[in-house]
Amino acid sequence: MTDLILHQYAESPFSEKVRAIFGFTGLPYKSVDIPAIMPKPDLIALTGGYRRTPVMQRGADIFCDSALIAEVIDDQNPKTSIFGQAGKAQAIAAARWTDSEFFRVCVGLVFQPAALAANPRFKDAKAAEAFVKDRAAFTAGGPALAIPLPRAEAVFREHMRALEESLKNTSFLGGDNPNIVDFSNWHLCWFVHRQEVLRRYFDGFSAVGAWLERMQVFSSALQTTTISGDEAISIAKGCEPRKIDSPKIDPLLEIDRGAQVQVLPTDYGFQPVSGALVVADDKHIVIAREDERAGHLQVHFPRYGFEVSLAGDST
Structure with a gap:
C-alpha cells in the first residue's frame, strides 16, 4: 500500500482533526511540515494552486479538504469506521x-x-x-x-x-x-x-x-515519520495516479470528460486549480494535471463545498 502523506502544520486546527483520526485508526503515515502562510512552493506543485491546510497525498493522488481526507483514511480502516451507518x-x-x-x-x-x-x-x-x-x-x-x-x-x-x-x-x-x-x-x-x-x-x-x-x-497516538516537501514531490513523480473505475460526470454540468476545467471552493480561498476533468459525481471532483516537478497527478476534491467549471469561465 502506498504511504499516506499529510501536508500540515502544527497549529492548524483542521490538521489536528486529521492527526486525531489517524491516531484513532492506528494507521501509520508520513508528515510534511508546510508553512502557515504563503509561499508554499512544494504544496502548490502538488495541488496546482489549492493552499488550504491540510492536504493528503497517496502517491500521485492528492486529496484536498479535511472532509475528503477523513473519508480516504476511513476507507483504509473500515473495521473502526468513523462513518457508522x-x-x-x-x-x-x-x-x-x-x-x-x-x-x-x-x-x-x-x-x-x-x-x-x-x-x-x-x-x-x-x-x-x-x-x-x-x-x-x-x-x-x-x-x-x-x-x-x-x-x-x-x-x-x-x-x-x-x-x-x-x-x-x-x-x-x-x-x-x-x-x-x-x-x-x-x-x-x-x-x-x-x-x-x-x-x-x-x-x-x-x-x-x-x-x-x-x-x-487519539491526538497523542501519532505514528508518523516526517519527510521533506522535496521527498513528497519525488514520491509523487515516481508514481502513477490510481485508475478510477467507472468514472462519472454529472450530466447537469454539461462538461465532457477530459475538458479543461477549474475547481474553486465556494466559501473562501478562491485560488483555482486547473486540469482535465476525470470525475464529477455526487461526492467527488477529480482532475488530472501535470507539474514540472511532481509529474502526472490526480487532484481530488469533495463535491460539497467546491464548484467545477470550464477553465476561464468567470461565472
Missing part, C-alpha cells in the same frame, strides 16, 4: 456545520485581543503583519472567517451546553466509540483550549472536559 446522515450534517459555522465561532475567540497578546506568533511584529496580510488575501471575496466576539462567545457557550448534555451518559458523541462528529468538534475545541488564556470558556463543563481528555489520547 446508524445516524450517518445526521453525523455528516453535524460535522459540516461544525467545520464551517462553529469554525468561524472559534476563530472569533482565538483572534480576540487577549488571545493574540498571548500568542507567540504575534509577539513578532513582522510575523504578525505577514500573517494578517496572508489571511486577508486568502479570504478576499468571501465571508469573514471570524464572527464578532460577543456573538462568538454566546454561540460557543450554547454549543458547550449542548455537548455537555450529550456527553453526560456516553463516552463520545458517537456513542461508545467516536465518529466524525467527535473529530470535527475536537479539533475546534482543541484550537481554543490549547491557549491557556481561553480555557475559561470550558469552565463548568465537566463532561466536555473528560471528553477532551479522551480525544487527546
Whole structure:
C-alpha cells in the first residue's frame, strides 16, 4: 500500500482533526511540515494552486479538504469506521456545520485581543503583519472567517451546553466509540483550549472536559515519520495516479470528460486549480494535471463545498 502523506502544520486546527483520526485508526503515515502562510512552493506543485491546510497525498493522488481526507483514511480502516451507518446522515450534517459555522465561532475567540497578546506568533511584529496580510488575501471575496466576539462567545457557550448534555451518559458523541462528529468538534475545541488564556470558556463543563481528555489520547497516538516537501514531490513523480473505475460526470454540468476545467471552493480561498476533468459525481471532483516537478497527478476534491467549471469561465 502506498504511504499516506499529510501536508500540515502544527497549529492548524483542521490538521489536528486529521492527526486525531489517524491516531484513532492506528494507521501509520508520513508528515510534511508546510508553512502557515504563503509561499508554499512544494504544496502548490502538488495541488496546482489549492493552499488550504491540510492536504493528503497517496502517491500521485492528492486529496484536498479535511472532509475528503477523513473519508480516504476511513476507507483504509473500515473495521473502526468513523462513518457508522446508524445516524450517518445526521453525523455528516453535524460535522459540516461544525467545520464551517462553529469554525468561524472559534476563530472569533482565538483572534480576540487577549488571545493574540498571548500568542507567540504575534509577539513578532513582522510575523504578525505577514500573517494578517496572508489571511486577508486568502479570504478576499468571501465571508469573514471570524464572527464578532460577543456573538462568538454566546454561540460557543450554547454549543458547550449542548455537548455537555450529550456527553453526560456516553463516552463520545458517537456513542461508545467516536465518529466524525467527535473529530470535527475536537479539533475546534482543541484550537481554543490549547491557549491557556481561553480555557475559561470550558469552565463548568465537566463532561466536555473528560471528553477532551479522551480525544487527546487519539491526538497523542501519532505514528508518523516526517519527510521533506522535496521527498513528497519525488514520491509523487515516481508514481502513477490510481485508475478510477467507472468514472462519472454529472450530466447537469454539461462538461465532457477530459475538458479543461477549474475547481474553486465556494466559501473562501478562491485560488483555482486547473486540469482535465476525470470525475464529477455526487461526492467527488477529480482532475488530472501535470507539474514540472511532481509529474502526472490526480487532484481530488469533495463535491460539497467546491464548484467545477470550464477553465476561464468567470461565472
